Amino acid sequence: MTEPFLVVEDLTVKFPTEDGLVNAVTELSYSVEQGRTLGIVGESGSGKSVSSMAVLGLHDARTARITGSIKVGGQEVVGLGESKLRKLRGREVAMIFQDALAALHPFYKVGSQLAEAYLVHHPSASKRDARRKAIEMLDRVGIPQPDRRVDDFPHQFSGGMRQRAMIAMGLINDPKLLIADEPTTALDVTVQAQILDLLQDLQREFDSAVIIITHDLGVIAEMADDILVMYGGRGVEHGPAKEVLTRPLMPYTWGLLSSVPDVAGDTAAKLVPIPGNPPSLLDPPSGCAFHPRCAHVGKVQGNLCSTTLPRLEPGPSGPGHLTRCHLSDPAAVFETEVLPVIAPDLLEES
Amino acid sequence: MFAYIVKRLLAGLVVLTLVSLSIFLLFWYGPSEPARAMCDSKTSNRCSPEKLEVFTEELGYNNPWASEFGNYVGGIVTGRDITVAGQTTRCEAPCLGLSYSTGKPVWEDMQSRIPATVSIAVGGASLYLLLGVPIGVAASKRRGTVADKTLVSSFLVISSIPYYLFALLVFLYFAVLYELPFVGQPGYTPLTENPAEWFGGLALAWICLGVFGCTAYTRYSRGAMVEALSEDYVRTAKAKGLPQRAVVYKHALRAALVPVVTIFGIDFGTLLAGTIFTEKIFDINGIGLWALNAVGQKDLPIVQATALFAAIALIVSNLVVDLLYSVLDPRVRLS
Structure with missing residues (x-):
């Protein structure tokens, strides 16, 4: 068997603060293979978001002390330079955030935010190509009349559509790993179910690895192949979803x-x-x-x-x-x- | 959009009417003799009670105030003839009356003073932004470092000096003791007459206004940037793989500019309304200095004209800010 796409080993993240050292994540290890979904569960402050942001190198080097190893497609991310990290972000690994209203820029059209994500990793593509790609992705995630909605601002979208647009933006470069950080928390239950279905469909289609971070066991039960339970910054239980949920x-x-x-x-x-x-x-x-x-x-x-x-x-x-x-x-x-x-x-x- | 502008301009007209009416009534019912200024200047300060009565009659202070106010407003639209001391002067529209101290139509003097004040305001306000915003952005990126703290505290010191003292010190050091390149003797020369002298004469006033005013803009833009940089959409921009430059300028600064622009519009209007200390200290004959002198001389038409000008400046700059706001932030609907 080949090496899993993401291998995290002994990841430790500490933040020095005025009150002392915050041990956000301690000696965390897990891996995710292509085509599989890992669910990370835990309370707020259990380190689930902090650890996944480290995968993208999103922590400010001045405020976070990161040790251990994160290998994305064989490449070590811990200590990697900013310019190499940028090539990874959005291209190899994409991230979807919790509150799409806050996570999309309120002043730019949805389409241009999608196009921007495409263009940054396809510098030779024209703006017209990027726009076509944005419309195609909006269509793929089930936004009606994508050729018109592409010119809407985020506030003109409904909550579910915004999260769909967020997913479209995440998948626009066909990443090998998608990290969804509480993707359905801000949505009502029916929309939540639609978004989860969409994520599952897309995963099958793109054959990407998915990490879904949540405190909602219902979401985990529906989505995950494997489950990692985190407590106080450490992994406390890790195994196949069915095993962890039933035994x-x-x-x-x-x-x-x-x-x-x-x-x-x-x-x-x-x-x-x-x-x-x-x-x-x-x-x-x-x-x-x-x-x-x-x-x-x-x-x-x-x-x-x-x-x-x-x-x-x-x-x-x-x-x-x-x-x-x-x-x-x-x-x-x-x-x-x-x-x-x-x-x-x-x-x-x- | 068009209907909105018309609505706002009509509301502005109401404000202008109220402003001029209240100044008018202040002179009319105030404790001073409004015609004395005119009487003094026409009689070389030998104004007897009888002569004062003649001027009071001539200037219309014996008529009902409403009809005189009507004349005044009518004069702005169509111009009018004004007779003082047996001498009739044609006052062309927009007629803002004759100055009580010089006897000349106010509008004539005003035309030469507006460019001076606009020059100061445009130059000073540009420096607010050109100095304040980049320094604020730079500080926000280095938040919490020694450089940031030094900058913030030294700017706090500058902005806690009274402005007139600051301006006097600038004048003393850079106009009297040391000479800066390109900075000439302070004063106003029309741009059309001699651009180099225009620039040289105003440079010190701009620097003075700009350095003092930019401290506030540094604070605003630093604060707005710190807030914007911690927004979720900035994290999204980073997670997309955008270069730092695009994250900071295209995503964070774009959002941070909105509150800065709002304050800027109001400050710019205030600058247009007259920069009294700056004009006084740097010897520039602008609207502010004119208003100051007119108040001392109880010269109603000039006080009235400068107040109207200030009100127009504020109304227009507020309108422009609101329009700009709707351009910058697509969520804002004008109605």
């Missing part, structure tokens, strides 16, 4: 799954929130970062949870499913104590 091994993942509302089932059933707050990135908890909020600390011998950081290693269900937990038999705890409250419709879908 999660890490108590934090259990918590995430239990806090998804069960729309189809018993509406009187209470959601189970994860107690406490996300960990401080300035002064992370000792041992396992999740231990102050974990209900299962008592099942681990001694005070291992608060003193020793567990390694991210294969769990009982096989080598492809990694977990970062001291529990000796998490599957058994999960089967007997946790399962009943996990949203059933989510599990059926996967």
Whole structure:
């Protein structure tokens, strides 16, 4: 098998601030192959956006300290010069952002923003070619009358159309990796479903690798082949989507799954929130970062949870499913104590 | 668009009427004798109570104010004949009356002073932008560095000096003690007469206005740029692979210019309305200096004319700003 298109190894991102060093991402490793979708889940501040922005080298070198390795198509991105990074951005790796209204420039026409993205990587193309390409892409993402809407400003588009335009801009150079950072968070549910369908169709068509970053497990269940769960800047569980959603091994993942509302089932059933707050990135908890909020600390011998950081290693269900937990038999705890409250419709879908 | 402009101009006319009416009434019902200025100048400062009464009658201060205001407004449109001390003067449209101190039609004097003030305003305001915006952009790119902090604090010091003191110091150092190249003796020579002297005479006034005023523009544009650079669409521009130059200028600066242009329009209008200190210190006979002297001499027609000019300058510059705003920001609809 060939090397996956994106290989992240021991990625660590720190931001020095007046209050101290923020450990945004610590020793994160994952990889994505062509044609596959990786879902990265976690709370706000878990490091999911920071790590993916590092893939494009979007962090300001003056404010971020990045170590480890990010290989895009075999090329090392960490420490790469600005001019080489520019060739990567938008061409090899494209990114779609959360709020398309804010992410599109309000003063430029949608079409000219798309054309700009095309022209910067096709310097020999004419403006007319770029415009034709922009119309073609708008058409491809399902915008009606693209030859007319190409001259609209972003504020003349609806929310769903703006996100479609954003996707069109991301795919205009046929990138090998598409990173979608909360692509549907700002949209209502029906539009959300359309956008996800569109992304899936396009992935099949372009055969690109996709990273979808979200806190919405419903989105993950629908889209992802693999799931990486992040907590406090570290990967805490990583494996095939079906495995992670149906046989999660890490108590934090259990918590995430239990806090998804069960729309189809018993509406009187209470959601189970994860107690406490996300960990401080300035002064992370000792041992396992999740231990102050974990209900299962008592099942681990001694005070291992608060003193020793567990390694991210294969769990009982096989080598492809990694977990970062001291529990000796998490599957058994999960089967007997946790399962009943996990949203059933989510599990059926996967 | 056209209807909008017409609407705004009509509203402007209402403002102009109110401005001139209020100044008119101030003289009419104010505590001074409005005809005394004319009386003093015509009698070489030997104005007796009887003579004052004659001038008061001649200038119409014994008639109802409404009909006199009507005459004044009519004169602006059609011109009129004005008789003072038995001597009738033809005052051509736009007739703004005869100066009480010189007896000459106000418009004649005004025509020679407008170019001086416009010259100062255009030059000074250009420097606001030419100095302020690039420095502000440069500072925003180096936000938080020593260079940025030094610049911001030194500009704060400059802008906290009173302007008249700043202008006097500039005059002292660069007109009296040291000579700058291309800078001649301060004063106004019409551009059409001698461009080199026009430039040399105004240069110091421009530098003075520009350096003092650009400090505010540096602050505005630095702030607007810092904000724009942190916008999502700037991150999008970077993620597209655009070169830094395009990210900063095409994407961030374009957005940052909108608030700067708004303030600029109003400042430019204010400059046109008269730069009293600058004209006084650099010996330029413009609208501001004229207004200052006229107030001292209680010369109603000149005060009235300068007030109208100031109001027109502000109305027009505000209108231009609003039109420009709709060009710069496609989300703005004029209605």
